[in-house]
Amino acid sequence: MQQRLFGEILESHFAIPRSEIEKALKFQGEYGGRLGEILLNSGVISEEQLASALSIQFEIPEVKSKVKDFSALDFSPLQEIAPDWFIANELIPLFVHDGVMHFALKDPLITYPIEVVQELYSEYSIVYLMADDRKYRELSNFFRLKHFEKGEAEFGRDEIEKLKDLAAEAPIIKFVNSMISRAAEYRASDIHLESHSDYLKIRYRIDGVLQDIDQVLASTASAIISRIKIMADLDIGEKRLPQDGRIQLRVSGRLFDIRVSTLPTIYGENIVMRLLEKENINYDIDTLGMEEFDIRLVRRFISHNFGLVLITGPTGSGKSTSLYSILSQLNTKERKIITVEDPVEYQIEGISQIQVLEQIGLTFASILRNILRQDPDVIMIGEIRDRETAEIAIRASLTGHLVLATLHTNDALSAITRLVDMGVDEYLVNSSLLGVIAQRLVRRICPHCRRPAVADPAILKELGADIVQAKLGLRDRSLYKGDGCEVCANTGYRGRMGVFEILEFTDELKSALLNHKEYDYLKGVLRQKYFKSLRDDAIFKWLKGMTTVEEVFRVT
Secondary structure, three states, X not given: OOOOOHHHHHHHHHOOOHHHHHHHHHHHHHHOOOHHHHHHHOOOOOXXXXXXXXXXXXXXXXXXXXXOOHHHOOOOOOOOOOHHHHHHXXXXXXXXXXXXXXEEEOOOOOOHHHHHHHHHOOOOEEEEEEOOHXXXXXXXXXXXXXXXXXXXXXXXXXXXXXXXXXXXXXXXXHHHHHHHHHHHHOOEEEEEEEEOOOEEEEEEEEOOEEEEEEEEEHHHHHHHHHHHHHHOOOOOOOOOOOEXXXXXXXXXXXXXXXXXXXXXXXXXXXXXXXXXXXXXXXXXXXXXXXXXXXXXXXXXXXXXXXXXXXXXXXXXXXXHHHHHHHHXXXXXXXXXXXXXXXXXXXXXXXXXXXXXXXXXXXOHHHHHHHHHHHOOOEEEEOOOOOHHHHHHHHHHHHOOOEEEEEEOOOOHHHHHHHHHHHOOOHHHHHHHEEEEEEXXXXXXEOOOOEEEOOOOHHHHHHHOHHHHHHHOOOOOOOOEEEOOOOOXXXXXXXXXXXXXXXXXXXHHXXXXXXXXXXXXXXXXXXXXXXXXXXXXXXXXXXXXXXOOHHHHHHHO
């Protein structure tokens, strides 16, 4: 039987207006995401309606139709998988009856845990029951309580002491220190330790791309992971739940702040360590990779005493570095600068930086409401996530403050339509917005192993290289590629730089926004005038011999 469309189910079973569904579908088309989550976050449907609609769509009975008393459940089928794996994967075992194993699930679209359960418990018939968010939390809490004492008994004091002894052995200490030193030497931003059935895989993220580095036997994995957890002041006896910690370490004379995150999997714990260098960091607009005309435009934005400047791009696109570079430019004794960040990645002397702590109610919006009483000249907001934060930021920019903020959109123009879709009035956007900087990061060709390269004429034509070259005034092409050497860990790349799309919010665009809010119309306005897109800038840097055509396709 053909699966029914989610929007049709909401309309026919829950009387959700078609206009609301169409609005959510439009938002989904522009920014992605799931239709149900978009409607839930905008307050159109409730958690119970979302779960019921999914139950109808996937023909999965709701848990409330089968289970009345959660406290009476035995949560028993745990012979093959640890309890923490079920919690992490949002799939809770409920009971077994007449050879049928029942599970509660929250999201039927996440198929991996379902596949694992079906493979490991193939001797049973499997039945899934749909739980809304509130019921799932209740089931999860019962499940945790049921297995807490059991977990304590299985992982007792003797086992913890044994792990401490193993982690304190010289070879383990030497291995972990060497792993971190090598990551610093390769300029890695992250170290990934991934547990598998027979081994522990170690990978570095170098210039934004993961590289396999090493793997060790599973018999050594517990000691290595325990050593890292001890260094990060984490509980080595807790293997069932995720943990977060920090390590401050000096490597080859450089001080690093290392953020450590653990996550339980079916084969053991995974660890990701993010390396942040604390000293000798140069935040300078001139070193970001902007062309001279881009730098002049950004300096014009931040020369204003009030207004809003947005920086957009996905996670890991260098937004924080650009923000810190702009703040460093503005950081003079005549200005008071306050930032709201989640998390505070680097401390800058002379700037008041505030860490968001949502678990105690210290959100972007609540902090911003109080910041304005501190008489700042410049405010930096780590991320605009909702309408309330957006409106406070815009109103602050209209009352004599220069506001810098980030937003998750694909390009510069989408930032404008995103604010409007959030519910911010067009006249407020028109009155406050100075400009938008969209960016990505491309890898630089390694200077030690680079050699001249020849481009495929078909690719040059596909990318419109001649048009970009003429538009941006580049006289000669200098194409290169990296062969790979010891200096660049055989990648052919060393270091990264930004590619930028900088949009000045002119009177022409303001007029267009008031008359036409559609993205395609506004994009057409930009095409009629000189405008350098993200892809244009990436192609420009390729033609100048700074990066490769593979990087152009990868990031744009």
